[in-house]
Amino acid sequence: MIFRSMRVGLFLMVRYLRRANPWTSLLIVSVMFLTFLNVVVVRGVLVGLPVGASVSYEAEYAGSVLITPLADRRHIERSVYIENILPGIAGYEAHSARYLASGLVRANFDRPQRASYIPDQVGAIVVGIDPAIEDSVTGLSGLIVEGRYLGADDTKSILIGYQLLDRYSGSAPQPGSPGTSGALRDVYPGDTVRLVVGGVEGEYTVAGIVSGKVAQNSRRVFMHESHLRKVLGRGIDNKDEIAIVLRSGASVDGYVSALLASGAGAYATVQTARDSQGQFLDDITSTFELLGAGIGLIGIVVAAITVFIMIFIVALNRQKQIGILKGIGVSTLAIELSYVFLSIAYAAVGISLGVAVLYLGIAPYIAANPIDFPFADGILVAPWNDTFVRSVFLVGTTLLAGYLPARMIVQKNTINAILGR
Amino acid sequence: MDNNTHISLLKTRDLSKEYKVGDIITRALGGVSIEVHEGEFVAIEGRSGSGKSTLLHMMSLLDRPSGGDVLVEGRETARFSRSERMVLRLSTFGYVFQDYALIPELTALENVLLPQFMRTGCYRTCSGQGVELLERVGLKDRLHNLPSQLSGGEQQRVAIARALVNDPKVLFADEPTANLDSDTSETIMGIFEELHGKGLTLIMVTHEPEFSARAQRTIRLADGLIAE
Ligand SMILES: Nc1ncnc2c1ncn2[C@@H]1O[C@H](COP(=O)(O)OP(=O)(O)OP(=O)(O)O)[C@@H](O)[C@H]1O
Numbered sequence: 254m255i256f257r258s259m260r261v262g263l264f265l266m267v268r269y270l271r272r273a274n275p276w277t278s279l280l281i282v283s284v285m286f287l288t289f290l291n292v293v294v295v296r297g298v299l300v301g302l303p304v305g306a307s308v309s310y311e312a313e314y315a316g317s318v319l320i321t322p323l324a325d326r327r328h329i330e331r332s333v334y335i336e337n338i339l340p341g342i343a344g345y346e347a348h349s350a351r352y353l354a355s356g357l358v359r360a361n362f363d364r365p366q367r368a369s370y371i372p373d374q375v376g377a378i379v380v381g382i383d384p385a386i387e388d389s390v391t392g393l394s395g396l397i398v399e400g401r402y403l404g405a406d407d408t409k410s411i412l413i414g415y416q417l418l419d420r421y422s423g424s425a426p427q428p429g430s431p432g433t434s435g436a437l438r439d440v441y442p443g444d445t446v447r448l449v450v451g452g453v454e455g456e457y458t459v460a461g462i463v464s465g466k467v468a469q470n471s472r473r474v475f476m477h478e479s480h481l482r483k484v485l486g487r488g489i490d491n492k493d494e495i496a497i498v499l500r501s502g503a504s505v506d507g508y509v510s511a512l513l514a515s516g517a518g519a520y521a522t523v524q525t526a527r528d529s530q531g532q533f534l535d536d537i538t539s540t541f542e543l544l545g546a547g548i549g550l551i552g553i554v555v556a557a558i559t560v561f562i563m564i565f566i567v568a569l570n571r572q573k574q575i576g577i578l579k580g581i582g583v584s585t586l587a588i589e590l591s592y593v594f595l596s597i598a599y600a601a602v603g604i605s606l607g608v609a610v611l612y613l614g615i616a617p618y619i620a621a622n623p624i625d626f627p628f629a630d631g632i633l634v635a636p637w638n639d640t641f642v643r644s645v646f647l648v649g650t651t652l653l654a655g656y657l658p659a660r661m662i663v664q665k666n667t668i669n670a671i672l673g674r
Numbered sequence: 675m676d677n678n679t680h681i682s683l684l685k686t687r688d689l690s691k692e693y694k695v696g697d698i699i700t701r702a703l704g705g706v707s708i709e710v711h712e713g714e715f716v717a718i719e720g721r722s723g724s725g726k727s728t729l730l731h732m733m734s735l736l737d738r739p740s741g742g743d744v745l746v747e748g749r750e751t752a753r754f755s756r757s758e759r760m761v762l763r764l765s766t767f768g769y770v771f772q773d774y775a776l777i778p779e780l781t782a783l784e785n786v787l788l789p790q791f792m793r794t795g796c797y798r799t800c801s802g803q804g805v806e807l808l809e810r811v812g813l814k815d816r817l818h819n820l821p822s823q824l825s826g827g828e829q830q831r832v833a834i835a836r837a838l839v840n841d842p843k844v845l846f847a848d849e850p851t852a853n854l855d856s857d858t859s860e861t862i863m864g865i866f867e868e869l870h871g872k873g874l875t876l877i878m879v880t881h882e883p884e885f886s887a888r889a890q891r892t893i894r895l896a897d898g899l900i901a902e
């Protein structure tokens with residue numbers, strides 16, 4: 254009997270659909286379509302922000318594995334030894350080892366002398382890199398927004414992080430302020446600035462301005478590592494930061510374990526890039542996940558109410574026919590199922606459209622044109638299994654929203670329904 | 675005719691029905707006991723508001739009485755569940771409504787086949803019966819028309835074909851010709867007489883003395899009671 258009722262319900266649903274008002278159908282399908290996008294895409298974009306930030310962090314700064322000094326040491330110890338074993342571990346592609354030192358950048362010292370002359374100055378981390386290697390690891394040359402990248406023998410040139418400049422950071426220092434925070438005014442590629450590092454002040458030409466999504470790079474000053482080492486008087490064994498890029502598909506955790514097994518852990522902190530970011534991004538991700546779920550839930554509730562009202566009106570308008578169906582012996586289950594199937598059909602069409610637009614339109618588009626946020630290239634996180642679960646949830650809600658009004662109206666006294674009383 | 679040679683197919687026992695609207699209680703049926711035998715053609719007559727439709731609704735199990743009982747082939751139906759009543763209606767009764775009551779989204783043939791589909795679960799392979807019935811009521815060329823594409827008389831003939839598709843034992847008709855002109859009404863009556871001739875039990879409500887005269891027996895109602 255139940256199976257027969259399902260078949261009759263399906264039979265009726267197909268006829269309703271075939272002869273329904275196309276505008277009504279279009280409206281309901283649109284609601285389902287938009288709800289799907291709301292439930293999947295909004296959440297996908299929200300979660301895509303921290304995930305995108307993570308991606309930028311790895312691409313522009315840390316690579317897949319980041320080596321830093323031990324907590325109680327100033328530098329990585331025996332960095333040459335570590336650098337030598339890196340390529341031997343499976344998955345290795347490239348690495349960049351950097352020297353770090355704190356420094357002070359001074360600008361505008363050649364302006365006409367003021368009453369109490371103190372040039373603009375900001376604190377910065379001065380990074381010594383091999384320009385070619387760094388470029389192959391983090392693509393630093395691609396992050397230059399003004400000017401040019403460091404050449405092979407550019408030892409008297411530097412790159413400046415954009416947040417050190419007031420036209421990017423928006424926080425201009427007081428004229429002549431002696432502070433080390435804030436930003437420099439009027440510094441352009443080709444200008445000369447003074448850099449104090451390791452107690453030595455020297456003049457350098459600004460080659461280019463470094464931008465990007467990563468906070469680490471934005472307040473750094475980059476120069477040739479050989480030159481910085483000379484200025485600091487540091488040995489070749491005292492690097493401060495090693496970013497390692499692995500081949501795509503290689504196990505990051507596997508690489509870290511292998512590196513630790515080789516004894517590197519005694520000289521430095523070896524972490525996956527993800528671990529090196531700390532709890533912060535994980536927290537943002539779960540917060541956004543929650544936010545996305547909340548917005549999605551509201552969308553689902555709105556869709557449920559819409560479907561409920563739609564089916565209620567449809568069934569209310571068809572009270573007489575429902576009465577007739579009961580009158581000629583069609584089971585109430587069959588009648589209820591015909592409306593349940595109707596709402597599922599609308600949901601299925603809407604969701605299918607949504608899936609098509611999502612995976613053929615929106616996802617490839619956002620992948621090619623990431624959403625430009627200051628701290629991340631926002632990507633769309635919408636894995637298939639997650640989308641599937643959400644779609645099933647949406648269909649289930651629709652099913653209920655179609656069943657309730659149909660049941661309410663099917664319960665009416667048969668003869669009253671037929672006679673419209 | 676001698677009642678003993680007939681099986682009592684349908685019997686009402688002190689059947690009553692009250693409608694309550696606000697504080698006013700209308701007694702539409704006030705204790706009606708009648709018996710209909712297999713193969714009979716019974717007309718129900720009476721002034722407007724005398725309770726004819728109400729009686730038909732109770733007898734066909736479309737509605738529940740306030741008191742009394744309806745016996746179908748000797749079985750008391752008062753305590754039947756909704757689905758038991760539905761199954762009985764589906765397999766034993768056919769009902770022709772005054773206003774045809776076709777499902778607007780279904781074609782003539784689909785309307786006719788629906789009760790059979792519900793009863794047997796058989797649709798496509800059993801469509802022959804529906805085609806045959808529609809041919810019998812003269813609608814051979816209207817199988818795939820929607821109700822909106824049919825005249826009133828044609829719709830009523832589709833409704834009759836639908837009422838017959840499950841080979842019912844009783845065919846109920848509530849003023850089946852009320853909305854039709856006299857020629858079309860004559861066609862419908864002709865179909866009923868033919869069905870009666872083949873042994874079908876017919877219970878028909880009508881206003882027209884001319885039509886009730888063609889039945890074997892007439893039950894007259896006045897104020898919800900049988901009038902003699
Ligand atoms: N749902 C209802 N609520 C209240 N009163 C009702 C209801 N249905 C019928 N009645 C009343 O019951 C009485 C009998 O109604 P019924 O429809 O059986 O009359 P009828 O003999 O079929 O009349 P007609 O020839 O006009 O169709 C009438 O007085 C009517 O007003």
Ligand SMILES: [Mg+2]
Nearest residue numbers: 726727728848
């Ligand atoms: Mg009536």
